Amino acid sequence: MKRFLRFLLLSILTLSNVAAHAAEFQWGTATWNIENGKVYEDINDLKAAGITLTYTNPGKFSLGFLHIISVNYDLFVDDDTTPIKAGASTAPGGLVVDFDYDFVEGHSYRIVTTESRLCKADLATYKTDTLSTNTDSYTISFSIKGPELVKTIETEAYMSLYIVNQEWQLTSSTIDADEICSALGISDIAEAKVFGLNGNGSYNRALTDPGFGYDVFDGWRDADGEYTVYNGNAGGGIYNLLGHNPYPAVYSIKLSEQCDSMFYYFYDYWKEYDPTDPDEVPSSGSGVKRRAPETHYNYVIWDWDNGDGTTTQYRRSYRCDEGSDYKASYAIIANEKMVRIDATMHFISVDDYLNLTGVRSVQQRGAKNAEVYGIDGKRRPAVRRGLNIVRKTDGTTQKVIMK
Numbered sequence: 001m002k003r004f005l006r007f008l009l010l011s012i013l014t015l016s017n018v019a020a021h022a023a024e025f026q027w028g029t030a031t032w033n034i035e036n037g038k039v040y041e042d043i044n045d046l047k048a049a050g051i052t053l054t055y056t057n058p059g060k061f062s063l064g065f066l067h068i069i070s071v072n073y074d075l076f077v078d079d080d081t082t083p084i085k086a087g088a089s090t091a092p093g094g095l096v097v098d099f100d101y102d103f104v105e106g107h108s109y110r111i112v113t114t115e116s117r118l119c120k121a122d123l124a125t126y127k128t129d130t131l132s133t134n135t136d137s138y139t140i141s142f143s144i145k146g147p148e149l150v151k152t153i154e155t156e157a158y159m160s161l162y163i164v165n166q167e168w169q170l171t172s173s174t175i176d177a178d179e180i181c182s183a184l185g186i187s188d189i190a191e192a193k194v195f196g197l198n199g200n201g202s203y204n205r206a207l208t209d210p211g212f213g214y215d216v217f218d219g220w221r222d223a224d225g226e227y228t229v230y231n232g233n234a235g236g237g238i239y240n241l242l243g244h245n246p247y248p249a250v251y252s253i254k255l256s257e258q259c260d261s262m263f264y265y266f267y268d269y270w271k272e273y274d275p276t277d278p279d280e281v282p283s284s285g286s287g288v289k290r291r292a293p294e295t296h297y298n299y300v301i302w303d304w305d306n307g308d309g310t311t312t313q314y315r316r317s318y319r320c321d322e323g324s325d326y327k328a329s330y331a332i333i334a335n336e337k338m339v340r341i342d343a344t345m346h347f348i349s350v351d352d353y354l355n356l357t358g359v360r361s362v363q364q365r366g367a368k369n370a371e372v373y374g375i376d377g378k379r380r381p382a383v384r385r386g387l388n389i390v391r392k393t394d395g396t397t398q399k400v401i402m403k
Helices: 002-023 043-050 175-183 238-242 350-357 358-366
Strands: 038-040 052-054 067-077 084-090 097-098 107-122 127-134 139-144 147-161 171-174 191-196 251-256 261-266 267-274 299-306 311-317 324-334 337-347 372-373 386-391 399-402
Touching: 038 043, 043 139, 139 299, 147 171, 147 175, 147 261, 175 324, 175 337, 251 337, 261 337, 337 358
Parallel strands: 038 139, 147 337
Antiparallel strands: 052 097, 067 084, 067 107, 084 097, 107 127, 107 139, 171 261, 191 324, 251 261, 267 311, 299 311, 324 337, 372 386, 386 399
């Protein structure tokens, strides 16, 4: 009986040791999917192959849907000695780490991993627990060719709160599409591909993914100049394209599909003013690890002249800052050549805008010898507070706002 109990005790201890050993993840040696120094012809060539690091699991640890391997790494671009700090991870329960950074054509890269962690999501606490850490470092270098930059076009426009209806009072700048075609060696702009560029110069995924089109982002950018969506909705695959929830839209710089015009907008929201309403406090969100851009939430109380002797007050919210510049870039590619368009929107005060456009001179003259109309098309005896359409004696018109 004692021998049986001793045997049973030894068996339990052995099983306990096996279970304890099996509960510890063994990292083994990881391998890259490419040879060091690989040269990609373009970004599509890189995306087809991918940059992956596959870990082994010699201890046969049971990886479930809640397990993820997360890798921190330093990314060196060209000859830079200061790295970009970045991270990558596996799919749940997987061993293959996908380095899906938005790489840019025409550059060389070196990835140096600094730390790897096996994490498990805790559904009860909504937190992630680190089960095991590994500091083995893995390095890979590669480069991406891409098209030759043959021309850079710079364009700009001025915006301010003077613009009351942005669709009716379009702000735009013209671009010579024929000049672009000549530089690319094509006869029609339809022969080229157009890409919106992220802040680091990489192609925006929405415009390169065949499942999405131009209307996904429509040129809207957050305070850091990165792509977002106007309404902040992360549905429809937007989260996967951005890698995070869309941050608040601040401005939009949109290139026409004919590549002959650039259109400029700023976030603008009107609501009838109620002095009892508390100031709106923007939500910071939850669980977003990426640094959110610093966004300013501005508003003015706007007296709107209804044209019938009455006035309605509105709270007009906006996110641009007066005196700041907002930028966006596009790439037009054909015949392995690229034309890059860099656009800037200058957001200035109403007074600066009036002085810049010369509208103030019309105000100061009181629209003498000119006809004045309201937004409803009715003629007025003189310029009033609010938006006015001034038809001058030479037949030209100007939009005048008085506060």
